[in-house]
Every structure is written in C-alpha cells, then in structure tokens.
Amino acid sequence: MYFDLIFDIPAEQSFTYEIDDKKQAAVGKRAMVPFGSRDVLGYIIGERDAIPETVKPETIKKIRRVVDEETLFCTKNIELAKWMADFYFCSTGQALSAMIPSGRKITVPSLAEEEQKSALPPLSISDEQSNALREIISSYSQSSNQNQKNPNLSKMFYLYGITGSGKTEVFIRAAQYMLDTGKSVIYLVPEISLAYQTADMIGSRFGQQAATLHSGMTPSARLSEWNRIRKGEAQIVVGPRSAVFAPVQNLGLIIIDEEHDGSYKSGNTPRFHARQVAFRRCTQENACLVMGSATPSAESWKLMSEGNIKKLELKKRLSGGSLPVIQAVSLAKIQNCLTNELIDEIRLTSEMNKQTILFLNRRGFAFFYKCPDCGWEQTCKRCSVSLTWHKKKNRSICHYCGYSEPPPKACGECGCVGAGYRGFGTEMIEEEINRTFPDLRIRRIDADTAGKRGGLEDTLLQFKSGLIDILLGTQMVAKGLNFPGVRLVGVVFADTGLHLPDFRAAERTFSLLVQVAGRAGRFFPDSKVIVQTLRLDDPVITRSCSLDVAGFFDEELKHRKALNFPPFSRLIRFVIRSKDPKRANDQIERLAKIVKPLLSKNADILGPAECPIGTISGNHRRQIILRGPSINQLQKTVKEVLALYDKGKDVKTYLEIDVDPVSML
Secondary structure, three states, X not given: OEXXXXXXXXXXXXXXXXXXOOOOOXXXXXXEEEEOOEEEEEEEEEEEOOXXXXXXXXXXXXXXXXXXXXXXXXXXXXXHHHHHHHHHOOOHHHHHHHHOOOOOOOOOOOHHHXXXXXOOOOOOOOHHHHHHHHHXXXXXXXXXXXXXXXXXXXXXXXXXXXXXXXXXXXXXXXHHHHHHOOOEEEEEOOOHHHHHHHHHHHHHHHHHHEEEOOOOOOXXXXXXXXXXXXXXXXXXXXXXXXXXXXXXXXXXXXXXXXXXXXXXXXXXXXXXXHHHHHHHHHHHHOOEEEEEEOOOOHHHHHHHHOOOOEEEEEOOOOOOOOOOEEEEEEOOOOOOOOOHHHHHHHHHHHHOOOEEXXXXXXXXXXXXXXXXXXXXXXXXXXXXXXXXXXXXXXXXXOOOOOOEEOOOOOOOOOXXXXXXXXXXXXXXXXXXXXXXXXXXXXXXXXXXOOOOXXXXXXXXXXXXXXXXXXXXXXXXXXOOOOOOOEEEEEEOOOOOOOOOOOOOHHHHHHHXXXXXXXXXXXXXXXXXXXXXXXXXXXXXXXXXXXXXXXXXXXXXXXXXXXXXXXXXXXXXXXXXXXXXXXHHHHHHHHHHHHHHHHOOOOOEEEEEEEEEEEEEOOEEEEEEEXXXXXXXXXXXXXXXXXXXXXXXXXXXXXXXXEEOOOOOO
8 A cells, every 4th residue: 555645845746655564654644754865754645556657666665654643634634735835836745734733642731621621601792792793693504504615705704893892702702602503613813922811711711622722832732732623622722823724623613813913924934824724714614704803904994895894893892991092292302212201101000000011012122233423333244134232131133033243342334432222122111111110010021031931921910910010012012912900001112113115014003003002991991002203293103093993094095006005906926035146136037037928917017126124144135026906817927937937947046935925024
C-alpha cells in the first residue's frame, strides 16, 4: 500500500511513499519520511494501491514513522487547504501546515478541565440586543429548514454598535442557540490579550463545552485542545485568527469580534485573512457568519451600506455606563510627555478610587537618535528604519529584525555631543508616571513585558481586580477589554501612524482612537478621555473625538473611490527581496514587463518602486501592485505571470505574493 504526502514547502506537488513497517499510516495523519538527505514531517492526504505510472518504482521510499495515533485532519481540512493554496498563491502543504498544531500527542488538561468551571446563568438583555439576536436566529433557522446548499446573504450579519453596547452578549446568545441545536461555534478575537478575557467568559458560560486555541499555548497544549475539538468534546472554540481552522463538528456559526482589526491578516505564508477563510468555511458548511465592531473596516462598512451584509445596530451603552467626554489637547510647547490636563485627570481619577488606562502605540524609551547639526540618524544596519532606545536594556534595538547596539554618546557622523534621542515610548511614559505619581500603582504591558508566559494574563487580572491604578500599554490595551473600574483613558500621542505611506493609515488611527476611548466609563457615567496630539484640526482626530463613525467613513470612502483603492478595487501585491539591491531592481523590472501586457483593460499596475520600508534584515525590497475590480481576474493574471516569471527567475531573489494586502509598508 502507498500514500501521498505533502510538505510545508513552496511546491504544489504530492510525493508517494510506501506504508511504514508498523502499518500505522492513514489519511489524516502526520508522518516522518525521508525527503532528500533528511527526514521531514509530512501530511498524508491520499491512499493508493499502486505506484503512479509517472513514478519509477526504485525511487519509492518507505515511511519511517507515523507521528499520530489517530487522524489529525479530515477531507474538509484538505479541501480548505487546497482552496487557500489557489486563492493565496501558496502550496497546499504550506496551507495545511498553518492549520494543524505542531505538537506531539500527550494528555494536557484543557482550560475548562483545569478550572472546573460550572456554567453561569445568562445576563438579561436589552430590546436592541433581543432584536439583533432574533434576526440572527430566525434567518438561520429559516434557511436551514429549506435545506439550502449555499448560505444566502441573510446568513451574514454585522453587529455594529458603540463600545459597551453589549455586542458580546449577543454573540454568546447566538452561540448558545447553535449549541442547543447540536451545532458548533468558532469565536474569533484579534489578539491573545482578548483571547484570555473572552476564553474566561466563554468558559464561565459554557464550562466543558469550551476550548481555546492560540499561539501563546505550548504546542502540546494546542494539540490536546485540537484533538478535543476534533472528537466533538468541545463545541465552542475561542482564539485569534488561526482558530478559524478549528476542526469543529457540525459548524453552525463563526463569530468575528472586532472585525476591523488588522491582526486577522497573516503576515507570513500563507498570507490569509481570517475573515476571507471564515466566508469560505461558512459557504462550504452552510454556517452563519456574524461579525461585529464599533469601528467596522471600510470594506464591511461599504457592504453594509449596500445591503450585502445585514446590519444589526446597537446604539445604547449598557451596565449604567455612558459615552465618555473626549477632549483633545495640544502637545505643542509641552516639555514632558504628559499635559497638565491629563495629569489633573489622573489625580482626580485616583481620588475617586477609579482606574486609568494610558495608551501609546510605541514601545521602548525613545524611538530615534538624531544630530541637530548634520542631521545624522542612528539607523539599523540591516533595515531602513531608526533604532529604538530601550533604556532598561541600555540597547538601541530594531523592531523589525532584532539588531541591537549600544546607544551612541555622540553623533556618529560629526561627533556632535548635542545629538540625542527624540520622541517617546512606553518606557519613558512609565518613568514619567512613576516620577509624577509615586503613590500610584502602575503596570506596563507591551511586547517587552508580555513575553513571559502568563505575564499578560496576570497583569490583566490584577487590573480587573483593582490592584493596579494605571495600566500603560500599546494596542494590547486598546481593543475589546472590559474593566469595570476605568474612568479615564489617556491617549499619550494620537498621531502615531497617522501619516504613514499607506492608504489605510487614517482608518487605522481612527479605529484605534475610538476603540481605546471605549474602554472608559463602561459601568458608570462621568468618564473622561484625553487625546494628546500635535494635530488638533486633523479630521481624523476631530471625528474620533466626536465618535463620528458615519462621518469618518462617508469622507474616507469618497477619497478611496476617487483614488480607486479598496473597497472600490482589489489589490495583489508582489514584493521582490534580495540581499543584492541590483538583483532586486532587475527582477522587479522584469516582473513588471511580464505583468503589463497580461493585465485586463480595467486593471492597472502601481510601480515598480521601492517598498516604503526599503530594507528589512538586509533584504532589499521592491514592489508592484496589481489593482482591478475583480479578484478572480487579478488571480488569473497572476497565474499567467508566474508561469512566465518562474522560467527565468533569479534564484538569489525571493518573490512574495500578498492577496488583499492589509499593510503596504
């Protein structure tokens, strides 16, 4: 007997092997097999009685060892991997590898088993929540009763509501309905920090039925949960984007919380978007899709406006809270990082025995070193970005490749001792807060402090319990977190990222500001948000301070339409990278020449050009972007381009293809 295996390599090809000596091989298991000069982990996707006619018998090798005692993936997983390979221009093996946990099979207690949670009674809901829930349930039950093979548009919903309006409770009630009817649920959240809080809540409500999947777990723990889900022992799964692949039985509902978040897009091969994969799974398995956010993505806003997704709106804050008073204050002529307005509000909040969240989307102490005389800047040796000074480590560090060096004592070009660091990060804010408020308890959470296992979860639990007065952090504190004691939110510097060379810069900044403002006063009135900025009159700042979501998107979509950017077009981005800048330039020029005659009449090409961040980890990066109204037409063009490009490609260059790119840097 023989088996076909695929591997986590960029080659769309299966390889045939003879059954192992113990005869444990089966479709859906992983196996170690000889591949070239080494043993490699492969995925068994097919079984055959004879060797393929195109393969010489003497080349057939035997499977060395089967890794799994039981099957780990099924035909639905393989079908989804093949679709991803076709849609995102990766191999089926790469797609399947992204779906399947990497651990070995051992018994690890699940979250629900460890805590022995008992199901809690549901909360009461408002009329708005009840109406939204009724829409979801009635539409799903009607379409299911009609035995439709494909879901219609009425099974795609968007729960749009202000922060604190109770979207989560609607999600949970919809999930409960699905579980009661024998269906399973996937509940996606954008960040691990949110996964902890949501998993705790789901575990409290659903007990042993709940499972979690995220990269913060050990590989063995993830595999244990994966097997529990696959066997039907868990019917509701919580996690970030990779949880969209959870092998649930009888999928009935996928929830995408904070749908707007860019974290749902993978930055590595396969460069999938969890929202697109969720669309696909719901279509294949006749399931319902419910997305939600207080700040939808531009794409979803347009779909709602056109009626292609059913909008369910929540307009009122629950739990006794009210929308905060938002005040923008200028950072101009301020010597330190905190304005008097923010300092006064922090002190007042403390006197009221309430808590403060301070947000700054930049870690480290200071983010660039510049000479006032000659203009020299300390930059990474391998990337075209400035180094960030981390004071506690006493190192200047690149946040792209990890390169570090000691902080300079003088200008590296002219020797000027007046050169120094500019800008501020979370480390500097922490130091100033400790100096200004020595009596208050402060904790910082960012990529530097959250790296230790359990550290992030512990900090969030302490803050929720009132053991921390001021929580300072990057975007980890901006999204979805729900803390009863928070009265004040301070945005230390609102302009970070506002004018990056990316057409989504305004949308990202607006969403982030509205989301972080939404952490304040969710359970009581008279909350406050202070937004520190150097651009008091910028429309993004003014509209975020007035929480004018409709006004922002009305204006933003006008600009997008005029410039023919998404959601009025689709994009596919080619990036060539090479250690040699000339090779990168030559190959991107060659690629552009191949593309241009193959483009359809209603599509165009942007570039070739250097990427906004021209060098990362010593790789010089060049790009072209294909733009057109139809993703299918663009993908057809890309397939034709690749067939020609591969024949003469430079082996010392690497091509990345990103379908529907989220970041343009």
